[in-house]
Amino acid sequence: MSLLPLSIIAMLGGLCAVLANKGIAVFNDGLRPVVPEYLEGKIGKKELAATSFALSFGLVIGFGIPVSIGASIILVHSIFLMTDIIGSWSPVGLRGVIIAFxxxxxxxxxxxxGLQWIIDAFALLPINFLSSLFLVGSPVIVGFVVFPTVAIAMQHGFNKGVIAMMVSVITFFLVKKYGIISINEETTLTINPEGVTLLAGVILMIIFAGKIKGSGNANETLLxxxxxxxxxxxxxxxxxxITGGLVTAATASLLISADPISLQLLSQEKFTEASLVSLARSIGFIPLVFSTAIVTGVYSPSGTTLIFALGILLRGHPIIAFLAGSVVIYLEILLLGHTAKGLDRFPGIREMGEHIRTSINKVLEITLLIGGGMACQAITPGIGYFWMTGLYLLNRTSKRPFVNLAMGPIAAITLGILVNILYVIGIYTPS
Known part of the structure; x- marks a missing residue:
């Protein structure tokens, strides 16, 4: 890896830890309301550090890193959740800022x-299951297009959800059949059906939500x-x-991704679809980030996450991405109050954010579970689905379970390690 990407990721990790240490911005939505309690002296440094660790460490180990290994791009949770912990545990004052950075x-x-070292280490195993591990994300690439339909059904009811589903399915088949356009004898333009279907679903989602008008002033009151x-x-x-610019530059360098869906799409070089997913996801985070920012005085190092979509569009141009991302974050901060007040006029759009986040999580949970089963079956035909099902259900009985989103990647990785151990001691022979 060249010096520029390493410098970008180093600066990003250091600054995010500093922001967490000074209580300016944290990535974990659950930690954000706790930070002002510390800044105002209601809780101590030890309580803040313990809370940060409890909220974030399990997600880093059980979700961020396993998903990243399966796609060879870093899921941003792997970095930002840990920098929340590092910043929270670092001492107060200049010494703490230096340590955190x-x-x-x-x-x-x-x-x-380390991710690359792990991937290289797979090649040294007697049974290299890395190619099978990539199957974890394969259902995500197609399954993600259904999340606007799920969000519509959750917000507006089953009937409108069915309408959205039918529009999405018809759009998919129409683009699949007529989406190859001949420019000349040697050149053809292929329109991606998943991307167009997602766009159609997002447009419907916004139309339905936009029809709900209101005269409330919840966000204005908060301001x-x-x-x-x-x-x-x-x-x-x-x-x-500066941090926002670095996030955009790291995304443009294909080092990080905001979520497992766009991560899988980026690994398949489906850049248009990945940018659409990131854009749709950011719509869902605008109300959450702005509302918690107003109440807590603590921002997110990636803002409303719009900069991830921008970084994908500017891929290969990290310097331009840095400048563009810095401008976007500056505008977000400048327009924080005005945007929050504007959301009061369209309560359907404001409420839509929660449904988007929930629907994306539900889609991810199912698709990663299916992908985990496919990967397990590819690693060890005949027992893969047994392992996936058993591990998933056992996890649900645990006193400290991993999040359901993580179980597909975890099942595939643990089964791959297990079959290598069994192969070495002579119990298992691949067919």
């Missing part, structure tokens, strides 16, 4: 290089109540825009 930078470089906390975000604009 150095530790965050080292960790970010380590996770990028009036927590104006001093919003000012805390604005006064740290420089650090936030």
């Amino acid at each position: 150095i530790a965050g930078a080292i960790y970010a470089i380590g996770i990028v290089l 009036n109540l927590f104006a001093h906390r919003v000012s805390n975000i604005r006064k740290n604009w420089l650090l936030l825009i």
Whole structure:
């Protein structure tokens, strides 16, 4: 890996840890409301650090890293959740800032290089199951197009969900049949059916939500109540825009991805679809990020996540991506109040965000579970589905279970390790 990508990821990891240490921005949505409690002296540093670790470490080990191994691109949770922990555990003051920056930078470089070392290590195993591991994400590439339909059904009811489903299916088949356009004898333009179907679903989702009008002022009330906390975000604009620029540059360098869906699409070089997914996902996060920012005075290092879609569109141009991402984060901070007030006029759009996030999680949970079963079956035909089913159900009985999203990748990785151990001791022979 060249020096520029390593420098980008090191700076990103270091700055994210610093933002967490100073209570300016954290990635974990659950940690964000806890930070002002610490800043106002209601809880101590030990309580903040313990909370950060409890909320984030399991997701790093059980979700971020396993999903990243399956696609060879870093799921951003693997970095940002750990920098939340590093920043929270680092001491107060200048010494803590220096420690947080150095530790965050080292960790970010380590996770990028370490992922490649893990992939290289697979080649040394008696049974290399890396190619089978890639199957974990294969259902995601097609399955993600259904999430607007699920979001519509959750928000507007079953009937409109059925309408959206039929429109999506018809769109898919029409593009599949007529989406190959001949430009000349040597050149043809192929329109991707998944991307167009997703776009159709998102348009329907916005149309249905936009019809719900309202005269409430929930966000405006929050702004009036927590104006001093919003000012805390604005006064740290420089650090936030630099971090946002680095997030965009790292995405443009294909180092990180915002979510497992776009990660899998990027690994398949389906860049248009990946940018659409990131854009649709960011729509769901605008109300959440802005509302929690107003209430807590703590932002997210990736803002509303719009910069991930921007980074994909500017792939291969990290310097331009850095500048563009910095501008976007600056505009987000500048328009924080105006956007929040605007959402009051369209409560359907505001509520749509929650349904988008829930539907994406549900789609991911199912598709990664199916993909995990496919990968397990490819690793060990005949016992793969047994292992996947058993591990998933056993996890649900655990006192400290992994999140369901992680079980597909975890099942495939653990089965691959198990068959290698059994092969070495002579119990298992691949057919």
